Amino acid sequence: MLGNSFGRMFKVTACGESYGDALVAIIDGCPAGLEISDAEVQIELDTRRPGTSPLDSPRQETDQVHIFAGVRDGVTTGAPLGMIIYNVDRHDIHVQQYRDVKDLIRPGHAEYAHMVKYGKFADWCGAGRGSGRETCMRVAAGAVAKKILAAHGMEALGHVSECMGIKAREMGFEDIKAHYRKNLINCSDPEAAEKMIERVLEIKEEGDTAGGIVEVVVRGVPPGLGEPVFDKLNATIAHGLMSIGAIKGVEFGTGFNTARMKGSEANDIPYLDENGRVRFRTNHAGGIEGGVSNGEDIVVRLAVKPTSTISIDQQTVNMAEMKEQKLAAITRRDPTITARVVAVAEAMIRITLVDHLMMWRGYDAVQNIEHPWS
Secondary structure (H helix, E strand, O other), rough: OOOOOOOOOOEEEEEEOOOOOOOEEEOOOOOOEEEEOOHHHHHOOOOOOOOOOOOOOOOOOOOEEEEEOOOOEEEEEEOOEEEEEEEEOOOOOHHHHHHHOOOOOOOOHHHHHHHHHHHHHHHOOOHOOOOOOOOOOOOOOOHHHHHHHHHHHEEEEEEEEEEEOEEEOOOHHHHHHHHOOOOOOOOOHHHHHHHHHHHHHHHHHHOEEEOEEEEEEEEEEOOOOOOOOOOHHHHHHHHHOOOOOEEEEEEOOOOHHHHOOOHHHHOOOEEEEEOOOOEEEEOOOOOOOOEEEEEHHHHHHHHOOOOOOOOOOOOEEOOOOOOOEOOOOOOOOEEHHHHHHHHHHHHHHHHHHHHHHHHHHHHHHHHOOOOOOO
């Protein structure tokens, strides 16, 4: 299996399966001298942990993290930073539930694609490496990235902006921060959040699941991050976000609505602020132009699909017998994963920004040119 690493200079490599012994992340390129502790990383992990509300999976994983390498006396040494989380809620009854349906294609899941790729060796238990369980280590690595970004004046905050057609009001960074993580569905609009929660619980009673949209806004990003061609900042952010299993679409700034605008409406008009620095009167570009950050807030939204496992019978195919049959799902699931995806989306954006920050600062130090405009 390839593709378990992300980043160039701040490189995160992860391993571990849904029902394996443990999940592990190694950060290659973590700078020396960073104060970091298990408790700091745990704060972020607790924001995506299952079994904490009626809106998420009843799986009781504590997600207790331990930093086992790259730290001495609570400070990073510059060596690879290693973190581990042991799986604790993997009882025989749950394993047997997956074993009973291991030959069936669960609609919305990847059994067929994985069977084609890995044959009889594909991990059938809880989707194995393809499970949302693996996102633990993204969040753990994102907690380290968060601390690095804070030292450089950057902050990324996300929330659920839409769920089942119920939309939060249009919100900027300060609006999101004012009500950040203050309700079960992680929506920063309290009125919309109440309606979202009520609707998700109704759908849960139907045995079904709900999708939604997560919005992340990043403040304090300096101009200059990103490369103009293949490694555009928005391209690598999109790569990170689209690598999250449940994400079906990503847009920046005005996004797809840009296709309905005239150039005179879509262009962000520059001006000089009171400090004589270039700013933009609007932010249709979402803080990134030509693949490079322009100093405005980065605004990105991602479409989260409904949890694939539902309690409603569905038609499927038995791959062992090559015949159609009915599947009645009984395994644990989230009525909506949208609220928990917020932490994962924040983590992937933070990891990407640290990677680009390190590349830009290194490149800029070598080229040694003046920047009177920023």
